[in-house]
Amino acid sequence: xxxxxxxxxxxxxxxxxxxxxxxxxxxxxxxxxxxxxxxxxxxxxxxxxxxxxxxxxxxxxxxxxxxxxxxxxxxxxxxxxxxxxxxxxxxxxxxxxxxxxxxxxxxxxxxxxxxxxxxxxxxxxxxxxxxxxxxxxxxxxxxxxxxxxxxxxxxxxxxxxxxxxxxxxxxxxxxxxxxxxxxxxxxxxxxxxxxxxxxxxxxxxxxxxxxxxxxxxxxxxxxxxxxxxxxxxxxxxxxxxxxxxxxxxxxxxxxxxxxxxxxxxxxxxxxxxxxxxxxxxxxxxxxxxxxxxxxxxxxxxxxxxxxxxxxxxxxxxxxxxxxxxxxxxxxxxxxxxx
Numbered sequence: 081x082x083x084x085x086x087x088x089x090x091x092x093x094x095x096x097x098x099x100x101x102x103x104x105x106x107x108x109x110x111x112x113x114x115x116x117x118x119x120x121x122x123x124x125x126x127x128x129x130x131x132x133x134x135x136x137x138x139x140x141x142x143x144x145x146x147x148x149x150x151x152x153x154x155x156x157x158x159x160x161x162x163x164x165x166x167x168x169x170x171x172x173x174x175x176x177x178x179x180x181x182x183x184x185x186x187x188x189x190x191x192x193x194x195x196x197x198x199x200x201x202x203x204x205x206x207x208x209x210x211x212x213x214x215x216x217x218x219x220x221x222x223x224x225x226x227x228x229x230x231x232x233x234x235x236x237x238x239x240x241x242x243x244x245x246x247x248x249x250x251x252x253x254x255x256x257x258x259x260x261x262x263x264x265x266x267x268x269x270x271x272x273x274x275x276x277x278x279x280x281x282x283x284x285x286x287x288x289x290x291x292x293x294x295x296x297x298x299x300x301x302x303x304x305x306x307x308x309x310x311x312x313x314x315x316x317x318x319x320x321x322x323x324x325x326x327x328x329x330x331x332x333x334x335x336x337x338x339x340x341x342x343x344x345x346x347x348x349x350x351x352x353x354x355x356x357x358x359x360x361x362x363x364x365x366x367x368x369x370x371x372x373x374x375x376x377x378x379x380x381x382x383x384x385x386x387x388x389x390x391x392x393x394x395x396x397x398x399x400x401x402x403x404x405x406x407x408x409x410x411x412x413x414x415x416x417x418x
Contacts (some may be wrong), residue, residue, distance in 0.1 A: 145178065
């Protein structure tokens with residue numbers, strides 16, 4: 081089968097950073113689905129792994145942590161799906177990725193594809209939906225109010241893939257006030273159209289912008305990107321006993337002692353924790369993806385697909401990685417078919 085992989089960490093400017101390769105057809109394990117990949121999307125984690133992950137000599141690592149496709153075979157213990165089902169999912173970082181014609185994935189982290197979406201539109205959603213949903217509702221528990229504070233969530237970096245779905249999930253599944261941040265006119269407009277109540281500029285200090293709003297200190301902050309850059313503002317503007325969720329890897333060490341003064345709680349999310357550690361509640365990802373699909377089909381959440389870059393091959397994936405690394409994308413980049 082055709083696939084795209086890499087055999088050594090390299091900058092994306094190298095012609096061999098990603099390569100077109102051929103691999104044997106994989107065989108499903110007991111709880112695996114064998115999925116024919118129809119579309120994939122690219123995430124920052126793809127670029128991080130490509131730049132840093134070692135590869136055994138003579139081997140290739142296959143990236144890709146978002147896909148939509150059709151089940152073609154199932155393992156002997158599979159109960160949730162059957163051949164012919166259309167699915168979408170994000171996979172697991174400790175298994176070969178979705179940049180291949182066929183892919184194995186544990187059924188417990190797979191959802192039924194939204195019926196109203198194309199494969200391309202569906203492929204934009206899984207990783208970001210899981211990340212946003214788990215951060216907001218499983219980790220930070222925004223459904224549980226912080227007494228005496230402004231029931232609001234500040235999303236730093238709301239125009240990207242995770243932010244785009246986080247705004248929509250909050251507006252649909254909660255009654256919190258949603259404040260998103262962007263830095264360019266087009267990203268601010270995107271955030272507003274997704275449903276944010278207020279949009280701030282994260283290229284400028286955030287705490288003074290909150291002070292000018294004269295509404296109060298928010299209960300929750302979801303920091304998606306550049307947490308190190310914004311940490312002083314976060315500590316100043318968040319309400320006492322508030323909750324901070326983050327998903328990035330701060331470039332500079334964050335002194336946790338600074339959070340003690342306001343009795344703040346910190347919730348660090350990685351959506352791969354459940355599948356990598358085979359947690360007892362791993363099936364929660366199956367459930368939440370099905371819920372997202374239902375919301376999409378009901379017209380309450382829309383795809384965050386921003387651009388389709390052509391077929392799944394090394395050239396187009398190198399272009400997608402370069403765009404992600406530029407830090408200027410909004411929504412999701414998708415590739416479709418081989």
